[in-house]
Amino acid sequence: MDFQFNTGNKVDGDARMDEHFETRFRERLERFEPRLSRIEVHVRDTDGTRRDGPDGIEAVIEARPYNGEPLTASDKAGTPEAAVNAALQKLVTRLDATFGKADRVRK
Incomplete structure (x- = not known):
């Protein structure tokens, strides 16, 4: 399973963050790994320099079976x-x- 971690230009993303998330994803998705070809993570700042909201960072994850x-x-x-x-x-x-649904249909 390939892993790609992307950040927007307003989010500080470095090699340590990439490595940390890749390790975390591989642990959490271990049982699905034979079925997934790729995981892409995109993290971006949604409110720019206006830091008044608690939800200013968005993460979007795409899993590709x-x-x-x-x-x-x-x-x-x-x-x-x-x-x-x-x-x-x-x-x-x-x-x-x-x-789970796919496994039930196959039986």
Whole structure:
């Protein structure tokens, strides 16, 4: 499974952040790994320099199954870590539902 981490130009993303999230994703998605070709994470600042809201950072995660349509999940939070973690939880729920249904149909 390939992993790609992208940040907008207003979000500080460095190699440590990329490595941290890749490790976290590989741990959380381990059981789905044989079915996924790629994970892309996009983190961006949605309110620019106006820092008055708690939901100024958005994370969008796209999981690409080998034989299926891409699945996405997103969330907003005050920090990149919180936004990514919330979106990851949503993605795990979607993957459970999608692959669980596919497994039941195959039987």
